[in-house]
Amino acid sequence: MNPSRPRIPEATVARLAVYLRVLGGLxxxxxxxxxxxxxxxxxxxxxxxxxxxxxxxxxxxxRGVGYDVAGLRDRIARVLxxxxxxxxxxxxxxxxxxxxxxxxxxxxxxxEFVGLFDSSPQRIGQVIGGRPVLALTELDDVVTGTAxxxxxxxxxxxxxxxxxxxxxxxxxxxxxxxxxxxLTAPAGVDVRQVDLSVELQVxxxxxxxxxxxxxxxxxxxxxxxxxxx
Amino acid sequence: MNPSRPRIPEATVARLAVYLRVLGGLxxxxxxxxxxxxxxxxxxxxxxxxxxxxxxxxxxxxRGVGYDVAGLRDRIARVLxxxxxxxxxxxxxxxxxxxxxxxxxxxxxxxEFVGLFDSSPQRIGQVIGGRPVLALTELDDVVTGTAxxxxxxxxxxxxxxxxxxxxxxxxxxxxxxxxxxxLTAPAGVDVRQVDLSVELQVxxxxxxxxxxxxxxxxxxxxxxxxxxx
DNA sequence: GCCTGTGAACAGTTTCACAGCG
DNA sequence: CGCTGTGAAACTGTTCACAGGC
Numbered sequence: 001m002n003p004s005r006p007r008i009p010e011a012t013v014a015r016l017a018v019y020l021r022v023l024g025g026l027x028x029x030x031x032x033x034x035x036x037x038x039x040x041x042x043x044x045x046x047x048x049x050x051x052x053x054x055x056x057x058x059x060x061x062x063r064g065v066g067y068d069v070a071g072l073r074d075r076i077a078r079v080l081x082x083x084x085x086x087x088x089x090x091x092x093x094x095x096x097x098x099x100x101x102x103x104x105x106x107x108x109x110x111x112e113f114v115g116l117f118d119s120s121p122q123r124i125g126q127v128i129g130g131r132p133v134l135a136l137t138e139l140d141d142v143v144t145g146t147a148x149x150x151x152x153x154x155x156x157x158x159x160x161x162x163x164x165x166x167x168x169x170x171x172x173x174x175x176x177x178x179x180x181x182x183l184t185a186p187a188g189v190d191v192r193q194v195d196l197s198v199e200l201q202v203x204x205x206x207x208x209x210x211x212x213x214x215x216x217x218x219x220x221x222x223x224x225x226x227x228x229x
Numbered sequence: 230m231n232p233s234r235p236r237i238p239e240a241t242v243a244r245l246a247v248y249l250r251v252l253g254g255l256x257x258x259x260x261x262x263x264x265x266x267x268x269x270x271x272x273x274x275x276x277x278x279x280x281x282x283x284x285x286x287x288x289x290x291x292r293g294v295g296y297d298v299a300g301l302r303d304r305i306a307r308v309l310x311x312x313x314x315x316x317x318x319x320x321x322x323x324x325x326x327x328x329x330x331x332x333x334x335x336x337x338x339x340x341e342f343v344g345l346f347d348s349s350p351q352r353i354g355q356v357i358g359g360r361p362v363l364a365l366t367e368l369d370d371v372v373t374g375t376a377x378x379x380x381x382x383x384x385x386x387x388x389x390x391x392x393x394x395x396x397x398x399x400x401x402x403x404x405x406x407x408x409x410x411x412l413t414a415p416a417g418v419d420v421r422q423v424d425l426s427v428e429l430q431v432x433x434x435x436x437x438x439x440x441x442x443x444x445x446x447x448x449x450x451x452x453x454x455x456x457x458x
Numbered sequence: 459g460c461c462t463g464t465g466a467a468c469a470g471t472t473t474c475a476c477a478g479c480g
Numbered sequence: 481c482g483c484t485g486t487g488a489a490a491c492t493g494t495t496c497a498c499a500g501g502c
Contacts, residue, residue, distance in 0.1 A: 008434075009492075009493065011492090011493065014431055016434075017427040017431060018411070018427060020430070021409060021424075021427075022411075035461065036461075036462070037461085042411065044411040044413075048495060048496070048497090049493095051461095051463060051464085052463085052464080052494080052495090055462090055464070060462095061463080062501090062502070063460085063461055063462045063500075063501045063502050064459085064501070065460080065462085065502070066462085067462090080430050080437070081436060086433055086436075088429070094328075095324075095327060095328035095331045095332065096325075096328040096329075099324035099325040099328040100325075100425070102324045103324065103325065103425070105426050106425075109426045109430065110430070110433065111426075111429050150433070150436060152429075173436055174432040174433075174435055174436045180250055182271065190432060194425070194428055195250075196332070196423070197250070197335060197338045197340075198243060198246040198247060198250075199423055200335065200338070200381075200405060201245075201249070201309050201339070202239070202242050202243055202421065203379055203405055204311050204339065204379065205237075205245075205310055207315075207378050207379060207402055207403045207419070208310030209310075210417070238470075240471065264483065264484090265483075265484070266483085277472085277473065277474070278471090278472060280485060280486085281471095281472080281485085281486080283485090284484090284485055284486070288484080288485070289484095291483085291484080292478070292479045292482080292485080293482050293483050294480075294483070294484085295482095295483070
């Protein structure tokens with residue numbers, strides 16, 4: 001198969017990001033090669049499923065041996081488009097936004113916040129994660145000036161749609177939304193929703209149904225891989 | 230139909246939580262009834278899919294009219310098990326953990342943090358979101374004393390597995406993990422993973438493949454995010 | 459022997475079309 | 481009529497079993 005042509009299923013893409021994280025850890029600890037079984041164990045997935053996921057990138061292992069850790073890591077990074085740093089802007093620097101801006105994990109995984117924005121005069125000018133918080137009026141200039149294509153929304157729900165509109169108008173093509181509202185964006189703009197309350201409520205349901213219905217114990221499989229939203 | 234045990238698909242459960250949020254907003258603005266089309270629009274899903282989701286709760290609409298807003302909201306809340314407040318514990322009060330502890334959205338959606346824990350002496354004793362941060366040594370007593378069954382992990386990756394072990398040993402049955410590691414838990418314990426870097430990397434992939442691949446690729450056909458719509 | 463890569467069976471979801479009721 | 485509820489079809493994603501190369 002041609003490595004780039006076939007559309008990679010979104011569920012596979014999400015797992016590739018997990019494999020990338022695990023491979024990074026293995027590389028740091030000096031491992032040279034790894035089998036699908038071991039990698040699948042560390043990522044919490046089925047070995048056959050992992051091999052099927054990787055098959056979307058074309059053959060990239062050695063039969064009878066396994067996968068080259070650094071080579072596979074680089075290949076996945078290239079497919080995901082995180083082989084070099086990508087510019088992101090973040091709007092809303094309340095508790096959650098500040099936590100995101102200050103989260104070192106992003107920088108080491110190919111994302112750099114090139115602009116932090118808030119509407120509150122009290123927050124404008126503060127330095128968070130090494131960057132100053134700017135006024136919303138500068139959003140357009142920064143997005144066009146840095147060619148940022150990824151935007152993160154961590155505002156209150158009431159203003160999230162308006163921010164989404166401004167981001168897309170400025171040229172942002174991909175949005176990660178933490179506000180608990182369903183955003184509407186123009187065609188061609190991807191929106192991913194992370195709703196923390198939804199996650200907790202799914203847990204609450206599992207919790208409730210485990211106690212209420214004492215049918216056979218829930219599935220014996222242990223790890224959980226990122227789901228929806 | 231039997232209201233308790235007709236095995237609701239997990240994808241449906243996640244959407245029920247979204248409908249619940251939308252219905253809450255509608256109820257607050259005084260709406261008495263709503264059609265599947267309108268509710269689906271506000272939730273960002275397909276109307277037929279929404280009706281199928283609701284069909285798992287048994288008939289709960291009026292044909293030719295729509296759904297009773299407050300009635301449907303209460304019914305979904307009951308099914309999800311959030312009709313009354315549930316006790317949660319939170320471990321790790323760095324930036325993200327503090328944001329979670331201080332997030333008012335949880336309290337209004339049926340979750341109450343009954344214990345905040347950290348290992349750092351500098352954080353122990355601080356009051357965050359109205360609650361004092363406790364030492365990890367008190368974790369077991371608080372979990373058993375409050376009968377908390379839900380735990381949230383917002384620690385660094387290195388200690389997340391150990392915290393997971395302690396939570397499950399203390400009796401926690403459901404875990405929401407923000408640390409970028411795949412946790413292993415005993416059978417019967419549900420773990421949900423929220424990995425912010427994974428979310429961004431999926432966006433990066435969509436972003437990259439939207440523009441014609443510079444690699445070897447040429448085709449840039451990309452599926453839309455989100456399930457139905 | 460080992461382990462990867464993959465077609466084929468399987469399971470779960472989404473969509474469609476329409477029956478059924480107010 | 482309109483809108484809900486639902487079986488059946490279409491689709492996507494997952495698991496299995498084994499073929500194929502090291």
